[in-house]
Amino acid sequence: MRLLLVNPNMTTAMTDSMAALARKVAGDRAEIVPLTAPRGFPYIASRAEAQIAGAITLEMIADHQQGMDAVIIGAFGDPGLAGARDLFDLPVVGMAEAAVLSAAMMGERFSIVTFSPVMRRWYADCVAATGLSARFTGVRTPETHQPDVGRARDLLRADLVALARRAVVEDGADVVILGGAPLAGLAPEIAGEVPALVLDPICAATAQALALASLRVGFGARACKPVGKPSVGLAPALGRVIAAG
Amino acid sequence: MRLLLVNPNMTTAMTDSMAALARKVAGDRAEIVPLTAPRGFPYIASRAEAQIAGAITLEMIADHQQGMDAVIIGAFGDPGLAGARDLFDLPVVGMAEAAVLSAAMMGERFSIVTFSPVMRRWYADCVAATGLSARFTGVRTPETHQPDVGRARDLLRADLVALARRAVVEDGADVVILGGAPLAGLAPEIAGEVPALVLDPICAATAQALALASLRVGFGARACKPVGKPSVGLAPALGRVIAAG
Amino acid sequence: MRLLLVNPNMTTAMTDSMAALARKVAGDRAEIVPLTAPRGFPYIASRAEAQIAGAITLEMIADHQQGMDAVIIGAFGDPGLAGARDLFDLPVVGMAEAAVLSAAMMGERFSIVTFSPVMRRWYADCVAATGLSARFTGVRTPETHQPDVGRARDLLRADLVALARRAVVEDGADVVILGGAPLAGLAPEIAGEVPALVLDPICAATAQALALASLRVGFGARACKPVGKPSVGLAPALGRVIAAG
Amino acid sequence: MRLLLVNPNMTTAMTDSMAALARKVAGDRAEIVPLTAPRGFPYIASRAEAQIAGAITLEMIADHQQGMDAVIIGAFGDPGLAGARDLFDLPVVGMAEAAVLSAAMMGERFSIVTFSPVMRRWYADCVAATGLSARFTGVRTPETHQPDVGRARDLLRADLVALARRAVVEDGADVVILGGAPLAGLAPEIAGEVPALVLDPICAATAQALALASLRVGFGARACKPVGKPSVGLAPALGRVIAAG
Amino acid sequence: MRLLLVNPNMTTAMTDSMAALARKVAGDRAEIVPLTAPRGFPYIASRAEAQIAGAITLEMIADHQQGMDAVIIGAFGDPGLAGARDLFDLPVVGMAEAAVLSAAMMGERFSIVTFSPVMRRWYADCVAATGLSARFTGVRTPETHQPDVGRARDLLRADLVALARRAVVEDGADVVILGGAPLAGLAPEIAGEVPALVLDPICAATAQALALASLRVGFGARACKPVGKPSVGLAPALGRVIAAG
Amino acid sequence: MRLLLVNPNMTTAMTDSMAALARKVAGDRAEIVPLTAPRGFPYIASRAEAQIAGAITLEMIADHQQGMDAVIIGAFGDPGLAGARDLFDLPVVGMAEAAVLSAAMMGERFSIVTFSPVMRRWYADCVAATGLSARFTGVRTPETHQPDVGRARDLLRADLVALARRAVVEDGADVVILGGAPLAGLAPEIAGEVPALVLDPICAATAQALALASLRVGFGARACKPVGKPSVGLAPALGRVIAAG
Structure with a gap:
């Protein structure tokens, strides 16, 4: 399995330490693919910052979800979690x-x-x-x-x-x-x-991502998925996901 | 008074009709300053879209809050509301x-x-x-x-x-x-x-924006305000607000 | 507009100070019509006293609602609020x-x-x-x-x-x-x-009374209104309101 | 034991039928002392009416509590219950x-x-x-x-x-x-x-009044009791109870 | 009336002191039939112990319910209460x-x-x-x-x-x-x-058992009663109750 | 890893089908050790039955926990779950x-x-x-x-x-x-x-048992663990666990 570990913060050292812990939990069951936010904040600490970083999180997932079995949002506070869960057809887990x-x-x-x-x-x-x-x-x-x-x-x-x-x-x-x-x-x-x-929390999130992915639940035709629609100015991959509905 | 009416949707016709209703409620008590989202979606209808449009809402407020007495977020669902309320030193009202x-x-x-x-x-x-x-x-x-x-x-x-x-x-x-x-x-x-x-809802939101603004509550030194911090890639005005803390 | 400010307490000095604050919030938007409870307690401080003073509040509103745009119940604790809201065809606001x-x-x-x-x-x-x-x-x-x-x-x-x-x-x-x-x-x-x-609270209540009144919502045919019925021993105006249903 | 059965409605036939049921539940354990509201409404059916009838209920209890072991408020909806419980030094039970x-x-x-x-x-x-x-x-x-x-x-x-x-x-x-x-x-x-x-409900209320009275709990020095205070225009016995605190 | 007082604990001294208090509350209204758990724990103090003692409580009730008007489970924490209530056709009261x-x-x-x-x-x-x-x-x-x-x-x-x-x-x-x-x-x-x-609590439980029993509610045909089914290894009387449904 | 799959029901066919599904989820990560209740009911369907079967569940876990990494209680309704969690020093998961x-x-x-x-x-x-x-x-x-x-x-x-x-x-x-x-x-x-x-649910429970076990959390010195105490008539292993505290 492959787990996308999205760090909505820009601090690479954090990504590294989280990835190390995630790898310890996953062992040889899954490859951990870590990603650090390319813009935003060194460390998110408020709802305003989570609003912005959550949107960046959606972009990061859209860009890299291909071939993944589950996503971990690597910030306690779970920026973007509810939206990601509606949008993407795989399990998305938040640390908190x-x-x-x-x-x-x-x-x-x-x-x-x-x-x-x-x-x-x-x-x-x-x-x-x-x-x-x-x-x-x-x-x-x-x-x-x-x-x-x-x-x-x-x-x-x-x-x-x-x-x-x-x-x-x-x-x-x-x-x-x-x-x-x-x-x-x-x-x-x-x-x-x-x-x-x-x-x-990062260990719990990794364990949960593995658990949910192992259920192999079909995400195909969820009624709760947003209806597809056009958009302007979004990162291309995210725009495509939203257009597809 | 001046009320900023931020439409997080890109549809100008909606902004116009909301502004007309807001003006009817405000009468000569306040000038309504309408704003349509420059990017995002024609019409937000999900939590994923609200995550993105909410971040755009913060940008729009940061760009135009100067001289305003209150802000109305003109989308039922209130994208960006919690973050905006923490961040900006004036009343922010959501339609829902x-x-x-x-x-x-x-x-x-x-x-x-x-x-x-x-x-x-x-x-x-x-x-x-x-x-x-x-x-x-x-x-x-x-x-x-x-x-x-x-x-x-x-x-x-x-x-x-x-x-x-x-x-x-x-x-x-x-x-x-x-x-x-x-x-x-x-x-x-x-x-x-x-x-x-x-x-x-737009009438209720306008009435509430006027009500809260009329209380002239001091927003100065709120303990709940996010600590100031640097950011990368944000719209300039929003970056400045977040840096100031 | 005209706002009826009902003080369910008997202390005129309180009515005066609340009326002064309400006038400051209302400015030239509304005339504040203050009223002090003619019987009851100098200062309500319990649920038992609120039960009695709430009934007096209903009488006071029934006696003076004519020509009013909204009512403010000027006691934190809101004696009589739920009943008044069901009974009278205009916005009724409680301080708390x-x-x-x-x-x-x-x-x-x-x-x-x-x-x-x-x-x-x-x-x-x-x-x-x-x-x-x-x-x-x-x-x-x-x-x-x-x-x-x-x-x-x-x-x-x-x-x-x-x-x-x-x-x-x-x-x-x-x-x-x-x-x-x-x-x-x-x-x-x-x-x-x-x-x-x-x-x-009195400023908040005044602002809210103005806000709700400004919505000009029709109170005509609410299904939740009590069915009209006869009564014995009530103050005449209140008896008439209840009889009308 | 003696149980005061206060009917906040003015309909004597209701009082009679409730008293008959209460007597059946109480048997020879308690005397039921029924009381019909001297003013108010034939049948309470709303929160506004309960506000008024609840105040009348307090008067009725104050007038007749002497020598009673518990009080039953005989209207489903329990007008005056919370206030009566704070005010009087005996168990007060509501039908609902x-x-x-x-x-x-x-x-x-x-x-x-x-x-x-x-x-x-x-x-x-x-x-x-x-x-x-x-x-x-x-x-x-x-x-x-x-x-x-x-x-x-x-x-x-x-x-x-x-x-x-x-x-x-x-x-x-x-x-x-x-x-x-x-x-x-x-x-x-x-x-x-x-x-x-x-x-x-009237059977349940009678059984509960007997149950609570049989516990012989001391009501003496409750911290939650309202502080004594003067009043104007109340029925004399109720005024005295409130003055005593 | 006869009240079965089941002590899920094995400590007879506790049963005795609870029975004495229960008798004081019941007076000549009811005979108190006390019972001490024949196995289990001297004093239950956890959810694990309550799981076990609750099953023993069901056995004790099944063995002795004949001729009883209500049951009191004499342990604060109410082991077995929900199950007993579903199973037996008489009021069951828990101390807590x-x-x-x-x-x-x-x-x-x-x-x-x-x-x-x-x-x-x-x-x-x-x-x-x-x-x-x-x-x-x-x-x-x-x-x-x-x-x-x-x-x-x-x-x-x-x-x-x-x-x-x-x-x-x-x-x-x-x-x-x-x-x-x-x-x-x-x-x-x-x-x-x-x-x-x-x-x-034991006084409250006794008073409540008397109160509920005095209502003489019919337990006959409750839809919520478990469907009858066979069992293996249960105490005989309990097995019969469960088989009967 | 070894997962104890306790079926609190007596139906072996159910145990078999649950074990097969659990094995599919666990793959080569864990051995599934299935166990069918030796007494109780063919199929638990009520709170009364769960009270009894939950106590049997505790016995089954006490008898077989040695060398296990986690326990699955294989009945939707989770009989014995709360007690087992307090008592045993390993993760216990309920199907529901x-x-x-x-x-x-x-x-x-x-x-x-x-x-x-x-x-x-x-x-x-x-x-x-x-x-x-x-x-x-x-x-x-x-x-x-x-x-x-x-x-x-x-x-x-x-x-x-x-x-x-x-x-x-x-x-x-x-x-x-x-x-x-x-x-x-x-x-x-x-x-x-x-x-x-x-x-x-059995797949979810297996995945969760694996997830929680993989966290390798220390259960040693939990303050919430019941204090050790003697017991009478319990299955020997369960009695020993409870005595140890």
Whole structure:
């Protein structure tokens, strides 16, 4: 199988670390084809940025979906997910959604722990979009924003462990999701210090992409697919997909 | 006051008819500044198209917000609304949201009646986004898609009246929203035939834009505003807004 | 236009201060016709009192609705709102509901800050009545009841700012509603000290009354209107409205 | 024990038939003290009427609570219930709420069947007020209003059985509540024709009043009780209760 | 009347203390027939244990339902409740559900206070099962597990009062449920120290069993009853009930 | 990897057909170890039966978990799922839950189509247990019960296609789950006749078991695990697991 791993952020280092984790999960079951956004933002952190980056995500998928078995949108917050799912005839998985739904199959209540209070609002919106808010114990973050996103993981390790422990003991979570691409790979490292299951979203997303692709469901004639229509100014491949309907 | 009326669709005739209705509501209280999408789609009808058109909407607002008192996003479905609201320091109103919240102040349960089954899914998502699904009696549409969107209003008039009546009698709605730009202006024409309040979304959106602007709330230092950041490949004005944070 | 501003409380000073704010919002668009409850309570603060004052509110509207374009119920908690809306053929706006729905069009999550813990329960019920509890971050109040309601605004200014700041930083609100007639007019004064939009309910209610009235929706033949019926012992005008159905 | 059965409607025949049923449920456990509203409406059927009749209900309870062990509000729709519960230091039970919560202890999903489409809206609001809408399969009624409320039970018997059967077979209800005082006593008569449990609200309310009273819970120092305050123009006993706090 | 009080726990002392309380509530209205689980656990405290003990509960009811008017499942958490309700032709009441629904008839928001953090998760699930989570202010417990369940009531008395007070003042509860069989009988003792109504679940369950039984509803031909079917290895009486359908 | 496929039903033919499908999904990634319930029911169809069969499921898992990487509970309705998840230190997947959550990652709204109206109630409860009722368009079934469960798939093929089509066109589902072990394997056969994605629950459950197992999450020290305790009369291995805590 081949999985397209679309990073809607422009930071290649993030793509690389996510691809490495995805490969570890996929093993020899699938080739991971990583892609970094050619324009947009170094790191998406708001709904406005997700609106723009989500449109770029659709372009990236349209350009590279040929021969793929599933798509992973590699940004916690899932920019472009709902639109991509309607448009393309293969499974499309978002990191936040995959982590949340995997958590819902491993425990009763889940928490998201992340590196910056700036993400709180957007991540809570993502959970609401899945419909599972009633099983969500909230987003726990440090109180101040760490501007060096790339080093967040190392600088904040102890804080993140403490937050995860509070999510378990005070909020009653039995699964903790480490949200945000900058924390990719941290889960197994801190799992021993947290009395709950600890999930890595890129791993969850890869596992889910493989799972959904393995079902070999036919996407042919979905009634929910948008009616084909002309467009102006879109990237050519995306325009063709939308024209075909 | 000056209200920016952004039509995320490319159809100028729609912009014209919405602007005419908006001017009627605004009277001499505000100048309506209409704008038609320079690229994108003739008529947005899905979440995928809304993802793309929403990004274009942000560009259009960034380009023309100077000197405006509020913004109306002139497409039922509100492409770009959440992002625009976080980003810009003035009230931003969506046609669907404004109609739904106005309906919630005029009655207990509201219905959306529109011209095509194709819109059902997206419109129901819009109501869910407001949080008011529990007061929503559903979307009523003709059973088949009328491809000539521009003539839907005339061709389907009798059907739409019948659907609105069923929304009242069978579903228990006391407010009926006529959803979708192609039905703009139809509400007062059929109101006498429907035993409920009948709302026109562009009129509701204009009234709400005026209402929110008249509150003169300070947008200065909102904690929820995205942190400023660099970007690549965005339209210049939008890039500047996002860089400023 | 003419807006009937019904104060279900008996305190004329409150009516005066609300009328002054309403006039500021309405400008030359509408005449504000204020009315103070002739019986009932100096200041409504519970569901029991709202049950009684709501019935008085219906009487006041029945007595003075002639020639009005909309009604504002000038008590946060909206006594009599649902009944008035069913009964009278013009828009009826409640201070709490108008503030909550305006907040929902200006941000994602809203908080209510008020002057006494005594109000917490009733205000939370009001939000629940709108259906928007999922976007509500709660009521923040001082811990003790300040019995001199008239001076609450001055005595508690610093506390209220601190509470509003906590609503933003700890609870994630991006709009703060200053609930309760005694805080009328405080919003613009403290807005600079709170990193969120700050809403004044009487201003929001006035803006919404103008907005809904400007839609000129026909109220004629609503199926939801109560069937006419005789009554005993009601104020004459109210009895006539109910008899007419 | 003594149970005050307050009929917020002015129709003595209804009070009599409800009292007879209540006495059958109470047996020798409690004396039923029936009371008919001295003013208001022959039969309450809307939220506006409930606003007014609810205030009258508070007066009636204040006048007669002395020596009572619990209060039953004898109108499906529970006018005045929330306020009465806050105000008076004894259990107060509403017919709709008692029926709904009893149904929730006897089955998984419940339906309300009643005699007129006019009641649909108000009854659905009552269920929403309990918080149990997710277990509610809806209100089933004949399509047209039967103006002779007193004879509804006899004239509509076959229709009501058919509606109850549809509530079970089509909607999945396992408990059917026969809503509205005019249907009091019908439940056992038709139970054999309906493949579900059939509940009579006045019986449920009497049983619940006895149940809650038998718990002998102390009402003394509830924090949720309204603070005492002066009032103008209230019935004397009600004024005294409110003044005492 | 005769009420079967099934204790799904194996601890006879608990059965005895629950039976004593039940007898006090029932007075001469009903004989209480207590039963202690012949196998299973000394004290159920998790969903896994409830799965097993719930099956044992069904056996106990099948063995002893003959001649009974209602059944009380005497464990807060209600093991086996949903299945028993479908299966047996008489009212079946659970301690948690009865306490929660009684609380919902006595106040607006309720809290559960119990003796160990270990119970939090299961008790919250129980409230969710009733559908009333929106009126639930949460479970308050001491921070550490007190392993001597039998002495919890005496050892933790002061802590429980303090927790109940916080549930009222901080969480806004107006009814406090003392959850868990080990706290049976404590409610009236501490009621004077808590500014809210304090409910004892076994008392609430007994009162509800009497209430539902007094309605004399016919259970005969419920459509929701499982279709009869053969089984292997079940206790004989339970096998017969299931075979009969 | 090794996946334990526990069939809580006693019908070996069902186990065989589920195992065959699971093997097809797992390919050479995992060995499927099927197990048929040694006692209980030929086919579970109610909550009462699920209570009993769920306890048997826990025994079966305790007896055979050694060396397994994940467990699949092979009955749509997921008997014993919540308890098993708390108790055992490996991923446990239920057919209904896995199908529902997979559906939620492949579309916006899902329907369940099954072979008998008898299952409606239990299946709807299963969806409610996941928390995703808001995205659920309901259970569609033939109107009458087909007693020969084993032949349901062949006898009802045309009916099931028609029901699935109605779920898409009338209810707005974009994913259809074919619920119930007797329909295992039917999904790919009818997919071409249904304009939506069609999911087979045993395939979804297998894919999810593989996905969750591949995450290699540490189950060691979960705070949510039940405290160890003695038991009487349990199957030995289950008793040991519960004693260990």
